[in-house]
Amino acid sequence: MPSDPFTPGMAAGRLSREDIAANFADLHPPLDHHAALVAADRCYFCHDAPCMDACPTTIDIPLFIRQIATGTPEAAAKTILSQNILGGMCARVCPTETLCEEVCVRETAEGKPVIIGQLQRYATDALMAKGAHPFRRDAETGRKVAVVGAGPAGLACAHRLALKGHAVTLFDARAKGGGLNEFGIAAYKAPGQFAQAELDWVLGIGGIKVNYGQRLGDGLTLAGLQKDHDAVFLGIGLAGVNRLEIEGAARDGVEDAVDWIARMRQSPDKTDIAVGRNVVVIGGGMTAVDAAVQAKLLGADNVTIAYRRDRAAMPASPFEQDLAASKGVRLLFNMAPKAITADGIVLARTEARNGKLVETGETVTLPADQVLKAIGQTLAGAPEGLTIEGGKIAVDAAGRTSIDGVWAGGDCALGGEDLTVTAVAEGRDAAEDIHKRLTA
Amino acid sequence: MADLTTTFIGIKSPNPFWLASAPPTDKEYNVRRAFEAGWGGVVWKTLGEAGPPIVNVNGPRYGAIWGADRRLLGLNNIELITDRPLEVNLEEITRVKKDYPDRAVVVSLMVPCEEGPWRDIVRKVEDTGADGVELNFGCPHGMAERGMGSAVGQVPEYIQMVTEWVKKYSDLPCIVKLTPNITNILYPAEAAMRGGADAVSLINTINSITSVNLDTFAPEPTIDGVGAHGGYCGPAVKPIALNMVAEIARNPATAGLPISGIGGVTTWRDAAEFIALGAGNVQVCTAAMTYGFKIVQEMISGLSQWMDEHGHESVESIVGRSVPKVKNWQDLNLNYVTKAVIDQSACIKCGRCFAACEDTSHQAITMSDDRVFEVDDAECVACNLCVNVCPVDNCITMKELGQGEVDPRTGQKVAPYANWTTHPNNPAAKAAE
Ligand SMILES: Cc1cc2nc3c(=O)[nH]c(=O)nc-3n(C[C@H](O)[C@H](O)[C@H](O)COP(=O)(O)OP(=O)(O)OC[C@H]3O[C@@H](n4cnc5c(N)ncnc54)[C@H](O)[C@@H]3O)c2cc1C
Ligand SMILES: Cc1cc2nc3c(=O)[nH]c(=O)nc-3n(C[C@H](O)[C@H](O)[C@H](O)COP(=O)(O)O)c2cc1C
Numbered sequence: 001m002p003s004d005p006f007t008p009g010m011a012a013g014r015l016s017r018e019d020i021a022a023n024f025a026d027l028h029p030p031l032d033h034h035a036a037l038v039a040a041d042r043c044y045f046c047h048d049a050p051c052m053d054a055c056p057t058t059i060d061i062p063l064f065i066r067q068i069a070t071g072t073p074e075a076a077a078k079t080i081l082s083q084n085i086l087g088g089m090c091a092r093v094c095p096t097e098t099l100c101e102e103v104c105v106r107e108t109a110e111g112k113p114v115i116i117g118q119l120q121r122y123a124t125d126a127l128m129a130k131g132a133h134p135f136r137r138d139a140e141t142g143r144k145v146a147v148v149g150a151g152p153a154g155l156a157c158a159h160r161l162a163l164k165g166h167a168v169t170l171f172d173a174r175a176k177g178g179g180l181n182e183f184g185i186a187a188y189k190a191p192g193q194f195a196q197a198e199l200d201w202v203l204g205i206g207g208i209k210v211n212y213g214q215r216l217g218d219g220l221t222l223a224g225l226q227k228d229h230d231a232v233f234l235g236i237g238l239a240g241v242n243r244l245e246i247e248g249a250a251r252d253g254v255e256d257a258v259d260w261i262a263r264m265r266q267s268p269d270k271t272d273i274a275v276g277r278n279v280v281v282i283g284g285g286m287t288a289v290d291a292a293v294q295a296k297l298l299g300a301d302n303v304t305i306a307y308r309r310d311r312a313a314m315p316a317s318p319f320e321q322d323l324a325a326s327k328g329v330r331l332l333f334n335m336a337p338k339a340i341t342a343d344g345i346v347l348a349r350t351e352a353r354n355g356k357l358v359e360t361g362e363t364v365t366l367p368a369d370q371v372l373k374a375i376g377q378t379l380a381g382a383p384e385g386l387t388i389e390g391g392k393i394a395v396d397a398a399g400r401t402s403i404d405g406v407w408a409g410g411d412c413a414l415g416g417e418d419l420t421v422t423a424v425a426e427g428r429d430a431a432e433d434i435h436k437r438l439t440a
Numbered sequence: 441m442a443d444l445t446t447t448f449i450g451i452k453s454p455n456p457f458w459l460a461s462a463p464p465t466d467k468e469y470n471v472r473r474a475f476e477a478g479w480g481g482v483v484w485k486t487l488g489e490a491g492p493p494i495v496n497v498n499g500p501r502y503g504a505i506w507g508a509d510r511r512l513l514g515l516n517n518i519e520l521i522t523d524r525p526l527e528v529n530l531e532e533i534t535r536v537k538k539d540y541p542d543r544a545v546v547v548s549l550m551v552p553c554e555e556g557p558w559r560d561i562v563r564k565v566e567d568t569g570a571d572g573v574e575l576n577f578g579c580p581h582g583m584a585e586r587g588m589g590s591a592v593g594q595v596p597e598y599i600q601m602v603t604e605w606v607k608k609y610s611d612l613p614c615i616v617k618l619t620p621n622i623t624n625i626l627y628p629a630e631a632a633m634r635g636g637a638d639a640v641s642l643i644n645t646i647n648s649i650t651s652v653n654l655d656t657f658a659p660e661p662t663i664d665g666v667g668a669h670g671g672y673c674g675p676a677v678k679p680i681a682l683n684m685v686a687e688i689a690r691n692p693a694t695a696g697l698p699i700s701g702i703g704g705v706t707t708w709r710d711a712a713e714f715i716a717l718g719a720g721n722v723q724v725c726t727a728a729m730t731y732g733f734k735i736v737q738e739m740i741s742g743l744s745q746w747m748d749e750h751g752h753e754s755v756e757s758i759v760g761r762s763v764p765k766v767k768n769w770q771d772l773n774l775n776y777v778t779k780a781v782i783d784q785s786a787c788i789k790c791g792r793c794f795a796a797c798e799d800t801s802h803q804a805i806t807m808s809d810d811r812v813f814e815v816d817d818a819e820c821v822a823c824n825l826c827v828n829v830c831p832v833d834n835c836i837t838m839k840e841l842g843q844g845e846v847d848p849r850t851g852q853k854v855a856p857y858a859n860w861t862t863h864p865n866n867p868a869a870k871a872a873e
């Protein structure tokens with residue numbers, strides 16, 4: 001008998017292939033021509049626009065929207081991509097409600113920002129549909145750079161360096177590039193294998209040699225890379241996770257959310273991904289929301305996010321909280337995990353006293369066939385000898401690490417939010433600094 | 441990327457986008473920033489005679505009309521020519537031109553209608569190193585009351601006379617800027633040509649009152665309880681300007697006379713349209729005043745993309761491409777038959793096409809109980825009103841009937857080309873022999 005949302009325990013295929021496909025369709029379907037023009041018309045072409053400052057890659061938003069409005073979305077795309085080569089992915093995954101759209105003057109005027117992210121997608125889709133890569137490589141410089149990590153930071157760095165004519169070798173521990181674009185981002189934000197399509201398109205600049213399945217620290221050493229290259233960039237993300245030290249954490253059905261999401265992202269139709277009837281996600285960030293929503297979309301009957309602090313402290317934005325709620329996810333606040341039992345989870349009620357989080361003594365037990373831990377990722381596998389600060393590789397404003405000739409950016413490096421767009425900005429800026437060094 | 445370089449009457453600029461003579465070009469500070477933003481050239485704000493500069497009002501000098509969402513569509517001004525001393529302007533022009541040798545710097549001039557003042561001022565402009573002069577025969581307010589601006593521009597003989605003086609005392613390329621406040625734009629254009637002008641530019645602003653304050657009954661902008669008519673510009677005037685440019689471009693006497701197109705240029709597309717109708721470049725004022733200098737970036741990227749996509753290699757190669765297609769009404773094919781077609785999948789059922797056609801046109805659109813709107817080909821005269829009032833782009837389009845097809849409205853087969861000159865209803869028609 002096929003399983004359904006009420007099948008006890010863990011089960012795959014709780015919904016039909018068609019229902020899962022429909023559930024995982026675009027969160028924001030692409031704008032059609034008319035909708036794009038109407039949306040673009042709302043932009044005031046502000047001077048020194050606040051949205052530009054709020055974008056970590058400083059895309060010239062008023063200009064690209066005007067280029068859409070005047071019927072040249074391809075020119076708009078070039079405006080976007082010249083600042084952010086992963087503008088297509090960012091258009092889909094950026095939490096615009098806390099970035100560009102938050103500061104849109106229309107938000108001030110009417111409480112309704114220009115839909116910058118969706119317009120960005122309209123433009124980048126138009127250009128990418130034409131296939132050709134919009135930028136041409138400068139003449140070969142004869143300089144070689146190693147980029148470790150093919151996530152957003154590494155890709156942005158590699159692309160900018162290749163553009164400047166340097167020869168880039170890109171290494172990644174996984175068998176596929178894209179980093180969390182491929183293995184982490186919620187499936188409904190970038191459906192249709194977009195991450196791989198964009199990756200191929202970015203590599204279309206030429207001058208980037210990819211080496212997948214090669215891990216720094218496992219055959220590959222920093223010293224070795226430095227010997228063979230004129231510069232090294234590290235964009236290795238956060239490969240580790242915080243441990244949850246509670247009783248029962250080793251039980252079947254208890255898993256790190258990022259691992260479960262990575263497996264789910266790699267499954268073509270997701271009918272083989274087991275999900276609990278009762279799922280509890282521990283955490284309060286983007287990963288927690290993504291895990292919970294996707295568990296629900298796979299047909300879990302009850303999905304609960306248990307966050308140990310209150311709503312105001314929740315890292316997931318109100319938009320994401322609402323998204324979770326709209327999909328039927330229950331959000332519980334002031335609930336800290338105490339123990340995991342054979343078929344449930346014990347949560348302790350908490351409250352803030354004098355700014356400190358304390359348990360009140362009351363506990364609640366929820367049924368839980370599956371517990372997904374989304375309590376934060378950590379730096380893992382950073383080469384010896386680098387200065388680490390606050391759990392991340394210490395870098396200066398240009399992305400230089402404590403070792404001369406080694407740069408770092410993205411989630412693994414200190415500073416900035418852990419977002420795709422921030423990783424792109426840091427990778428790009430490090431490339432500019434490397435270029436300056438190599439051509440000095 | 442397409443090459444946007446233009447050479448207009450010998451003046452080179454990296455793109456065809458110049459700022460028109462107006463506040464954006466009134467001082468060195470502005471012009472330097474404009475060049476940094478990417479403008480190909482400027483026509484410096486109009487200079488007057490040496491001596492005490494003219495004065496402007498000290499209250500509001502602009503009025504406006506807006507479209508939906510307060511989009512500025514038309515701007516009206518009662519500003520005069522530069523109110524800064526001549527010497528200061530000339531020094532600034534000299535400095536700017538020296539620092540931006542690749543950009544066009546043309547100086548707009550307006551002095552009393554006497555030979556001496558014109559001789560003196562053009563010589564002073566020559567000393568600045570500027571690329572050319574533009575004679576402002578256009579300002580419709582204030583200066584016209586003093587016998588300058590459009591007061592000259594409305595008298596072809598004066599235009600010719602002043603142009604001759606300028607050409608006599610200077611070798612600088614000379615553009616004559618025309619006023620649209622005239623019955624027929626060809627008279628001043630031909631006069632400028634007779635006077636030896638190297639080019640004409642048009643349009644200057646149109647006489648206008650933008651609004652009346654219904655509490656005070658004063659026209660706006662209001663200066664101490666009263667107002668004066670001003671000059672109208674911005675997107676709203678573009679159709680008027682396009683027509684005037686086309687008239688000059690296709691008039692046998694003035695055909696080939698270089699034209700600098702002005703009036704409502706806001707996007708690359710507007711510019712391309714002016715160029716297609718015969719302008720060698722364009723000048724922009726209101727769009728820069730509304731959105732800032734940065735808009736030129738969109739003009740540059742848009743024009744290049746369009747040229748690339750259509751294989752146009754230079755701006756010059758598109759100048760005047762539409763001129764042969766501008767005809768007189770009597771040359772239009774009266775046997776060309778089209779019918780409106782409503783794309784039901786795009787229709788949002790607002791009913792505006794129905795209201796327009798039913799109330800004011802030909803009752804050729806039907807409306808069903810469940811709000812389906814359809815064209816009745818037996819009534820549709822193809823006036824295009826429904827297309828124009830429909831809020832959805834491309835929802836209503838016109839379909840052409842092929843030759844031999846029956847027009848359900850007339851019951852006649854579509855016949856080959858024939859125009860009014862041979863139409864049986866035309867009393868003056870000569871039978872085709
Ligand atoms: C579940 C989840 C959802 C998210 N959703 C969003 C979102 O919606 N919007 C948003 O903006 N951000 C989101 N983020 C954050 C975003 O994905 C990251 O900030 C971004 O991917 C960081 O890019 P990066 O290049 O620094 O690292 P990563 O994307 O993590 O890429 C690092 C790469 O380095 C490789 N690597 C690691 N160690 C080694 C090694 N030793 N040797 C060789 N290669 C190595 C990895 O295989 C990986 O490919 C999400 C993150 C998660 C976990
Ligand atoms: C405030 C203002 C002042 C102007 N002053 C001058 C001027 O001094 N000399 C001139 O030749 N034209 C002047 N103009 C006219 C413009 O140069 C231009 O011809 C007109 O505005 C139409 O172009 P537009 O629609 O792009 O604004 C002025 C226009 C405005 C709005």
Ligand code: SF4
Nearest residue numbers: 498499500501502729
């Ligand atoms: S635009 Fe500047 S000068 Fe004009 S009224 Fe406003 S503040 Fe005053």
